[in-house]
Amino acid sequence: MIEKLKQFIDSTNFTKALTVTFAAVMPVIILSQFDLFQMGFALAIGAVLTYPADIPSNLLHRTRGLLTTSIIIVVCTLTVNLLYNIPALFYPVILLLVFLLSMISVYGQRATMVSFSGLLALALASGHVQQGWDIVIYCGLVWAGGLIYTLTSIIFNYLSPHRYTELQMAECLKLTSKYMKQRGHLWDTHANTEKITRKQLFLQVELNANHESLREVLLRSGSNAGNSNRSRKMLLVFISLVEMMELALSTSFDHSKLREKFSTHPKVITTYQNLAYNLAAALKNISKSIKNKKKYITIHQLLDDLEAFDKAIRDYENERGKAATEDVYLLTNMLHYAEKQVEKIKIMERAFTLNTAIKDMQGRDKDMEKFLTPEYYPLHTLKENLSFSSTIFRLSLRLTITIAIGFIIGALFPLQKVYWILLTIIVIMRPGYGLTKQRSYQRIVGTVIGCIIAFGLLTLLHHPVIIAVLAIGFMLLGFTFTAINYRIGATFVTIFVVFVYSMLNPDIAQVIQYRLIDTAVGATLAFIANHFLWPSWEFINLPVFIRKSIEANRNYLEQISKLYNKKGSVPTSYRLARKSAFIEVGNLTASYQRMTQEPKSKQKQQPQVYKLAVLNHTLLSSLASLGTYIQSHHTTKASDAFNVVVQAVARNLNYTIALLNMDIQAEEIQLAQKEELAARFTELKNIRARELQENHLTDEETFKLKMQEAQLIIEQLIWLNNLSEKIVKAAKQLELGK
Template sequence: MLERWTKEAKAFIFSYHFSNGLRTTLSVVVPSVIFSAIGHLETGIAISMGALCTALADVPGTIIHKRNGLIISTILIFITALGTGLLLPYWPVLTLWVGVCSFFYSMLLIYGNRGGNIGLGCLLVMVSLMAESYSSREAIQVSFLILSGSIWYALLALLLWQIRPYLTVQQTLGDCIQQTAKYLRLRADFYRPENDITDTYREVLAQQVIVNEKQEAVRELLLKMRSAQQGTTSISKSMVLIFLDLVDMYEQIMASQIDYTSLQERFAGTQVISELHHTILQYAEELDNIGIAVSASQRSMPKVNLKLELEKSKRAFKTYQATLPTLKERADLIHFESIFDNLQHITQRIYNMHRLTRLERVKDASFDHQLELSRFTTRQQYDLTTFMNNLTFDSHIFRHGIRTALAMMSGFLLGQALHLSRTYWILLTIVVIMKPGFSLTKTRSYQRITGTLIGAFFAAGILWLTNDNTVIFITMLVCILGAYSFQTYHYITSVVFMTPFIVFLLHFLHPADFQNVTQRVLDTVIGGGIAFVFNYIFWPSWEFRFLPDYMVKTISSNKQYLTQVMNLYTDKPFSLIAYKLARKDVHVTTANLTAAFQRMLSEPKSKQKHGSELYHFVVLSHSLSSHIAQLSAYALQHRLKYKRPEYKDILLFLLTIMDQIEQYVNVGARMADPDTPAAFHSLEDRLEHLLKLRQEQINQGQGHTDEREEMLEIKHVRDQFQALFTVLKDMKKAAVHGAEIINN
């Protein structure tokens, strides 16, 4: 356990979260410390505020996006600060200003995470300035101080990028590898008979969403870099090759999907399951080590002999298989052998990833430039047309903007009516809690209030135990670092650190120790309550409304994925780039469907429409793509020698069922099941013939023969076709017409 904690601590220290927290802390603390030393603490705090708000907009991205984002955020923060400062004496006009700013900056979410964070930084500076009252002259002075803080942070961030331009990409890639290791670790639980398979599925599906998010983040950072696309530097080439291996390995992990209930029943009381569980955990540990090494820009060396571990598991399987008396019984275990085939290829990829962390080994390595890596990234439109097109109630971001504006104006007016001295704390809570979806707002409300309570108790304890300002200042520095380091890693922990940081800051500015603590808690509860109520009452965005679209996209992407994979089994030309793009789309659409369903489960019971059917549909979607991945893995790892004409007919049959599911979800057209093609029976007859022939060969003492190879190949393909047919039949039963979900 201690070793695990040590590894997690090391992973966090080398992560983007910690380096971002360190950079933000440095940019915030330095101006305040310098100006405090010369007797102008409030000047330093204004500069620090500009740095902090600009830091929020500095999300990972290419240097062009980073630079443009910093410039835009600097300009908008200055305009917001100037407008707020000048309007402070006129609260009726200020109320309208709060509403307009809240709406406009919330709408920036249409431009993605970077746009949303720029808006958040602007709202934060607006709320912070409402804590004081300024004359027009003072407002202009403070606005320019905030502008200087924004410029200070922008210059610092760009300088650090110039010093280590690949650091963020390495950390993001390392995080992606570690999350894939966690995904593999969770899948190992399928091989523990004492674990509930349904619970394990839920955890695996949730982690699959995270892995997909991390892969998308790496694509946006790495594959848009010109040096990565051209492979002009060893480090960029290394990261591209590691990422390509990682994505291929992720597909192979998914391809290990089997009937786990059948697995546990078949191997109950044997060493097979326990050996497999132990082996897969070893693989996850090795993957974890690679992820940490990549994040830390270090070399990675294997710590476990994975080939030996895999051999132990194989030996346990073969020992059990040898106890079965007939060829038919032994042949029934063939589909379980795919687990070992996949692990064998995963072993090779892990060793290759270890090798690729050593840059001198990368010089002679190359990747296929025909992959056109830029096609695997998404283009974000930053134009006025996108903004104008979202000015409609059909846009959930528009509804979010209206909700946020109304909530902020209500919070401000409530504070004025109750004569609260720190109304801005209410507004600050609303800003950070309000999200486009109800479930996210609910989660943030709980995390914010819980973290504030814990942090308040901690701050009160420190202030009660000591009056030494040096001790309090050092504690505040630790809290600043913790707050910004955990902000994108573990939000509730970030809030726990943020609360004492603000209380200690107020202790230095306006000593009123315990009053600051209690009012912080009270205002957080009020702000959280307002955000929760407004998100529930005013045009809420319930997840069930988005599920039909996600279901259709998932089926459609799987159709394209299956079509591309089946080109390997027929005479049609196979395109590697088309196949990989189809695979990426499946991962994205399946993750989006899963994430939307998970968010729906945290919404009120009355808004959880057709929960049971949708859960089965989500699980079956995962199984569908896993079985297609098995077909892909088998064809790519083995040269198919016996392409059967039946495969084309079976493909058309499976695609027809997928079309029917898509049509039913879209328009409610329930169609009769298509007739099972004769190709299934023909394939079964051929396999039965080969089994009999092989039994005769065994009786005659013949070893490996062509008939044996054909039998193994056809049986594997037949098993996957049957599994796909079964999954699609179940998906058709679980599918729900979109109108039923939305209108019921």
């Protein structure tokens, strides 16, 4: 329990919650000593409103983002206060601001959080309206609160500058470990392949998000990545983890056939599976050492595991003789992949156990900034999204109309805190139906539980100091858990809010009553609006995600083909194509995941969509296998047959893209690629057969290496072509089902 408590306090979410709690509470405590509670409260509001925009990045980008947010908050607060008593202007202007603030989410995550802060400012300002000169003073204090939070965040960052990166790296190691363990499960005799594949797909989504966060803090221009040896070690580990994921994906086999093939010699499979499990366990062990700030100690003897697998292969070869030639080539390739994985882990182990400085990464950090999402905000991006085809546009309209209805309800009914309805709508409403439904439920449940707990505590507690201390504690817990478990976070935030109002208003029962009513009204409005006002059902967006994932896989294939033909070092374009393929396949999976949370009537063609998600993931796996082999072996000259088959696969993928785009030229693309394909596969197999017959012309080691390459390249090309044809077939079924 003590260890868990330490980890909780050391977590990123707790640190961020502590930052905002400190920045909000300290001004209130200090100014209350001089009977200036209201001023302190205004400063606290400014700090709390700025907090959402504090997302991880290098210090310069964070500071710019927070300062921009503090200005937007002041503008929103000032607008509400100036126009509140002029209804003819107030409602149109505020609703226009709601729409515009919501629309800036098109510029990415940071813009989304800035937008969220601005929307919260509009809602809160409508509940704390000032008059006359007080408007200027109040807005100034809110701005000062934002600046206090910015300064506090910078100070906390300097107190522990590397901890966020370490925790993100620990999470990346843990997720990669889980992924590797699932790969190991595939070798079980009665493995549920579909269930394991589904878990792998969803882990890929989490890993993509984690990788993006790490890229931000490790690679963004102006960070310490180039100056700090610690950061360079982290960068080396991150690169190794990305390469491990490619290697993990690259070991794509037909597990059921292989289990059947080696059923009379199960030791080969069980030895390899044990090695896979120990690779996962080693990553988990490194993750724990970073998380717990403990010295890393190697537990698993991975080199011994490699030797055991090598021995199992030799025993199998000795027992079967020449009849095992094909199988031994396959097993040897598996051994080579495992050696590469162990090599990556050894790099990570050295990074965390040796104190030597990393002066040269052998060009591995070259062109790293190209892997980041560019931070610029062109006006044409906003213009392009001003249509119903844009999810953000539909969300902005939906939110604007729902806020308008909230205002109308507040005007028609005697509700004490109308802005609570607005806050609930803003906090709950999301682009997707599933997440909005989930948050509506969690918000209502959390509010009810929080009100019950708060009422119970307040019947027992009457001393204002005790209530104030507990309120601070609940505020800290509320901000911490909001990102972890929204229902628990909503519970603690509700207790905190009720405690604060109990110090301002003695009639706490009335406060709780209105809190419950307003939350229920806001949640209901958000839920209904998401269902009826231009809903963003995933089946509408899925063709776009499918198309993008196929395009990314096609581009990855093109880069692999170029590398095989030209040889040499791996270019940045290859790694960018690989990154894009990983992300787009992950985005497709995430979209499918969201679809499963929607009503059954809206889960249109779910089996076909899932099939396409799995096929794209399998295609990515096969591509990674081919790409990894080419990178890690001295390969022979690419034959014309290889290029023809690659072109055939690319044409299949282009045909699928044309189908999804409803391009009338699609059929011509499909017919053009059929001409030489059968002959080229025959040609490749004849080359291989001829090399087998010429065994006596080459030394044994050279021959083995040549045959391993021939076997893997041919098998992967056949597999790639089969997969591309299956993708075409699945896309046709998807189109016919429309």
